[in-house]
Amino acid sequence: MQNRHLSLKYIEGEFKMVDIPQAEKRIDLDKKISGEAQFIDDISFQGMLHALVLRSPHAHAEIVDINLDQALQVEGIEKIITGQDIKDEVINVDIGDHRPLAIDKVRFQGEPVAVVLSEDKWKAKKALNLIEVEYNPLKAVMNAREAIKEDRPLVHENQDQYDRHLNTNHHPGTNIFRHYKLRKGNVDQAFENADKIIENTYDYPQRSHTQMEPHGAIAKWTTDQEMVMYASTQSPFFVRTTIADMFNISDTNITVKAGYLGGGFGGKSDVSIEPLTAFIAKFVPNKYVKLKLDREEAFNASLIARGAEVNLKTAVTQEGKILGEKASLYFSSGAYGSTSVHIVTAAGHNSSGPYEIDNMEVDSYGVYTNTPPVGAFRGYGHPEVHWAKERQIHLIAKELDLNEHQVRLKNMLRPGSINALGQEIEEENGDLIGCYEKIKKKLDQIEIDKKPGKVYGKGIAAIMKSPVMPTNSAASATLRFNEEGTVDIACSGSEMGQGTKTAMKQIAAAGLKLPLEKIKIKEDISTDNSPYGWQTIGSTTTWKAGRAVMDAIEKAIDKLKENAELLLDIEKDKLEYQGEKIVSKDDENIYVKTEDICFGHLSENGLVTGEPVQTYGTYMPKGLTYTDPETGQGNAAAEWTFGAQGVVIEIDKETGELKLLNMMMAIDAGKVISPKMARGQIIGGMVQEMGGALTEELKYGKNGEMRNNSFTDYKIPTPLDLYDADLDVFFFETPEPIGPFGARGIAEHGTVGITPAFGNAISDALGIEMFELPLSREKIYLKMIEEGDLDV
């Protein structure tokens, strides 16, 4: 790829590895099984106050009056805080459109209006019920389509006045806060030359992340300038900066501590409840304040996910060659825009799917709506556009009476292709066609044991994914040899269930050529002394923090050799590091043990030679640029990952019940660090997205209230939905030049193509075409009837 910093040293030469040492079990396993592992709700302090939040019952309303008189009478209430207490505190991730509490208007049902602090939760609850708020309800806009109409209400009247960290191409006087434009080639010409133009609109509704652990944070201000916070966050450093900005104080005055997370999936990235927690704690100095969401609040008062309508117009030849495409994407991004600006971008330039399209015109809009704000969610814009693109390919083939595999293979990106951003795809980016052929073959081989009354279908999708992040999103690591020859390593990346710290231990053991037992990885993060890491998102930790660990290892080996040089009097270039010892390249009988020199060498008379080996490592993505505001072109993606997915399903014709028989993915992972955990990640992603494919959807009532903010009516897949299913993961290993030993990230990829695989399988089974997720039993059945497939 252009401007790309290439370095093959971790996949060739000295570091070429055949086997990565495999851990017997995850390093967090015993603690989690025994219940010893601490999560936010396990932490409490003497005299700690609980924060209960009064939330708006309206999706859109003016706050006319708040009366606290009665609530303040409740005994045991420490403090009640409302929007009137806000001075100039603004939460500004990318757009300064958000306050910790609503001031004069509420923009979604669930938005914080007042907070009661008390040592006793029940007393706080009593006071909360006594707060009187007078609202003047306004008309709400619940989706992007409504929100862009002429006569729509504005969610933000003056978005032009907000501070912005970057040019979002917003449309003043409308609800559009982000417009990503991509212009490539000559689209009009392509459409003129086309044999056929195929247009469809695909809907992916809003979802919830449903982390096992709802969001929580505990904050205490020790002076009016210094704060310490414990938070269930994927992004402790980002939380720190955002809170410091909010109070206009230095980052160093804020310490954010993050331990284990009970799941993140992007919903605990950027910021969610942490700025509010910091804000309210400031009113009760020297007291810890805990804000812990309950399940219902995790649904309607943190970040939600997805919410896109994608319109594709594709110009094709009779043979199925894509000449050009016009794409319009409308994101229902919720009441505040900061956390979804880049989703809009990512979805925009990934709307091509893994195909080379010479002529493209993409308009991707982030639109304010009266729902909770949309944030990152596993896949980050990619599942939304793959739902559209991989269904579109299927429909193009159907329309042209061609084989869908041929249409895909004809258009697929391959070495030498130019992608939507204008980057040239190279061999090192991975084996897309190999992955696709693997899934196609596997699907072909599956013989279905057919039962009466049921129909069967197979569906396939190809995928691509890149991390979307700021150009300076760095990762880092520190490494310390202890006197006994063991190694302590700390690196960026939160442990939220994905096993990242175990993978880092394996990477370190492989890099240092030491047994796993000699390496200890710090699991928690504290911003005052942990290595900096921008955020744990975008499937980048193995790749980026892993690279930083390798950088630290490289420096450590150099230092060890310096110490050895002093002791052996052999130039360090003539020494070879072999893990437990450092050996003369000329004579293997001449060596020193690493443990004898890693802290400097202590001789018999007490004289020390050399220095203790302590190093740091960093990684900054190289050569990234912002995209051009007019053409959307630029080096916005630091790496690419390709793959393919497939499902086999059974449908009950009497009820529309869909049963999963097979689900599979082939992915070019570069290098698999831990086969067990990698398989778990891919399957986890596929199953989570199966929820989006089949059942998950946030539903709003007439007044914009979220109606299914609990697991009673928000249904996610459980093991019973996989009871009869075979799950397969196939890894390809085309080394990625930056990642440790060639590894790519794989955390999100399982999600990317699952929805279209299901959509295509339903088409295969019943000949019906679905355009709106989720593909519920009811929708499948009613569509069957509509198409006259049933004679009931």
Place this chain on the structure above:
Amino acid sequence: MFSPFEYKRPETIEEVFELLNQNDNSQIVAGGTDLLVKLREAESSPDFLIDIKELDELKGIEQENNEIKIGALTTITEIKENKLIKDKLYALYQAASEFGCYEIRNRATIGGNVVHASPGAEYGVPLFALEAEVEVVGQNGIKRLPIEEFWYDVGRVKLDNELLKSIIINIDKNEKSSYHRLSRVEGMDLAVVNTALVKRSDNKYRSYFGTVARTPYQNKKIDAILSKENFNKKSFKKIQDIINESVSPRSSSLRASPEYKKRMVVSLLKKCLRDIGELGDDIDG
């Protein structure tokens, strides 16, 4: 979070009534699988929480002559694992198998499910179809009444400072039975629609449908069609027409649209007929 309450665990029925007399704002709890949700959401804040799990008189499954008696405190797991139930009242076994999830089944009781009187309750349609009767115990003794009289509206049963003691089913009258439900996922879910069908010893059928009305719904015309011989494809068309005309499920349900519910009533009826052996694998009926 829960509102503060006093937890009471009486050992006799008499003690229960004493406690109920002591405090008007009392709440009886058995398995707690419905009540604890309400308490957590502060929908309910009783002064006394009276746990009746110690009352042995309300437990167990037994046969007396031609009746099977199921104590109100019998757990769903106990029903699922009981041979008598599986042999004689298959629909109740099926309902137990579909009920909640493994953990809930260990906790929840059939009595709790009945007194909660939810429109899609697992033990609504099968007990109605089986013409079950209930025994209710009060301070003045025990009375017995048909379930459709006891369970009269959404969340409403005829209990006035009384306890549901047991559920009684005549096994001579009911020859075969079947229960089916539809949900949105394979894991724990509330029923989108449920249906029970009983073939009686006199070869007549009784069918009941859940979630399409405020209480389990029966239509005599459908039972008449089912009870006729020469059952065929046209019969289902007729049943569908009757359902379409006679029920109007609420359109605000999050679980299913009225149209889908009405269709599913008939689909589940087919599955019940197939269980009872009246319909082969010929899917169209």
